[in-house]
Amino acid sequence: MKTAMMETRRLYYEDVYTKEFEAEVLECRPLGKKYAVVLDKSAFYPEGGGQPSDTGFLNETAVSEVHEKDGELLHYTAEEIPAGTRVRGVIDWDRRFDLMQQHSGEHMVSGLVHAAYGYDNVGFHMGSDVITIDFNGPLTEEQLLEIEDQVNERIWENKEVRIWYPGPEELKALPYRSKKELTGDVRIVEFPGVDLCACCGTHVARTGEIGMVKLLSVVRFREGVRVEMISGRRVLQYLQMVSTQNHQVSVLLSAKPHETAKAVQHMQEENFSLRGRLQHMEAESFAAEAEKYEGKGDVLLFKPEMEADAVRRLTDAVMHTCGGRCAVFSKNPDGSFKYAMGQIDGDLRTLTKEMNAALDGRGGGKPFFVQGSVKAEEQAIRDFFSVRQTTD
Numbered sequence: 001m002k003t004a005m006m007e008t009r010r011l012y013y014e015d016v017y018t019k020e021f022e023a024e025v026l027e028c029r030p031l032g033k034k035y036a037v038v039l040d041k042s043a044f045y046p047e048g049g050g051q052p053s054d055t056g057f058l059n060e061t062a063v064s065e066v067h068e069k070d071g072e073l074l075h076y077t078a079e080e081i082p083a084g085t086r087v088r089g090v091i092d093w094d095r096r097f098d099l100m101q102q103h104s105g106e107h108m109v110s111g112l113v114h115a116a117y118g119y120d121n122v123g124f125h126m127g128s129d130v131i132t133i134d135f136n137g138p139l140t141e142e143q144l145l146e147i148e149d150q151v152n153e154r155i156w157e158n159k160e161v162r163i164w165y166p167g168p169e170e171l172k173a174l175p176y177r178s179k180k181e182l183t184g185d186v187r188i189v190e191f192p193g194v195d196l197c198a199c200c201g202t203h204v205a206r207t208g209e210i211g212m213v214k215l216l217s218v219v220r221f222r223e224g225v226r227v228e229m230i231s232g233r234r235v236l237q238y239l240q241m242v243s244t245q246n247h248q249v250s251v252l253l254s255a256k257p258h259e260t261a262k263a264v265q266h267m268q269e270e271n272f273s274l275r276g277r278l279q280h281m282e283a284e285s286f287a288a289e290a291e292k293y294e295g296k297g298d299v300l301l302f303k304p305e306m307e308a309d310a311v312r313r314l315t316d317a318v319m320h321t322c323g324g325r326c327a328v329f330s331k332n333p334d335g336s337f338k339y340a341m342g343q344i345d346g347d348l349r350t351l352t353k354e355m356n357a358a359l360d361g362r363g364g365g366k367p368f369f370v371q372g373s374v375k376a377e378e379q380a381i382r383d384f385f386s387v388r389q390t391t392d
């Protein structure tokens with residue numbers, strides 16, 4: 001049986017700053033494990049137009065989501081609230097005001113981009129971290145900075161946001177943005193001189209309340225670009241996070257806060273040159289080692305912590321002089337060993353398989369050269385090789 005539609009007075013359209021209200025439960029329908037509560041009036045904004053729904057409480061009962069279905073405003077709760085109950089509704093105002101800042105910031109950016117480049121906002125997502133807007137045309141990082149400067153100038157003009165329902169004639173003459181063909185009463189939202197858009201969302205009353213907009217990035221997306229942005233309190237939180245990070249880096253590198261990138265670059269160059277010197281010294285030491293094992297047949301070496309590439313290079317050097325099989329093991333910080341093993345014209349496949357099985361190892365490679373790691377003690381490795389000599 002289809003129940004008659006229950007009308008709810010939308011307090012968020014009368015005063016978007018309504019945080020608390022008194023209402024009566026008209027109906028409470030079981031909905032799977034939840035209930036859908038219909039009220040005679042409500043300040044809870046439902047999910048719609050890319051904006052997530054409000055959350056909050058009806059008396060002591062939490063409202064997890066609010067949806068608009070077939071013209072009805074449904075408050076989802078985990079507990080039943082019988083029809084006729086008088087309730088005090090409280091919405092999570094921090095969450096809602098954040099969404100109003102993000103949504104209003106998005107209007108101003110979309111409006112400015114539309115005016116300057118003629119692009120449409122063709123996709124919009126309000127995440128819990130960042131807002132993304134997809135535009136159907138290209139934007140460079142320089143252009144993004146220009147838009148960011150402009151949008152903040154316009155925010156600080158602190159103009160009143162106008163919302164109204166124009167008649168059909170007036171509507172026809174208005175150059176407003178809209179994602180779809182609209183029928184019936186069209187709600188027009190104007191950020192004066194910046195954006196004119198058909199929208200049923202919640203917005204700040206004056207642009208100054210957006211505080212600030214930060215455009216974080218622009219990447220190519222489909223035929224256009226995807227812009228990541230944040231507004232309001234999220235800009236402050238972002239600035240605090242970035243500032244803390246930069247302060248830590250600045251202390252670690254003994255660099256001024258505005259010179260950390262230069263200091264990192266300097267450190268990278270130094271690191272690169274040190275690596276070069278290390279490789280050179282290793283090459284000399286590996287050559288000396290290769291000379292030491294000249295004609296010695298099978299060689300088994302244990303080395304303190306070395307990088308996998310150095311283990312490979314040492315093995316390669318010694319296998320070219322020893323005349324047998326060379327295996328090099330180097331201990332990792334976790335106690336396991338990395339290894340490389342090689343023999344000119346050798347076939348180490350069977351031996352490697354046996355070793356991986358006996359010493360809890362993994363790895364492989366070419367028949368004459370393998371690399372990997374084992375989780376075993378040095379003595380166990382020595383024992384494994386002592387009974388597998390190929391030369392005397």
Ligand SMILES: [Zn+2]
Binds near residue numbers: 107200201
């Ligand atoms: Zn809007």
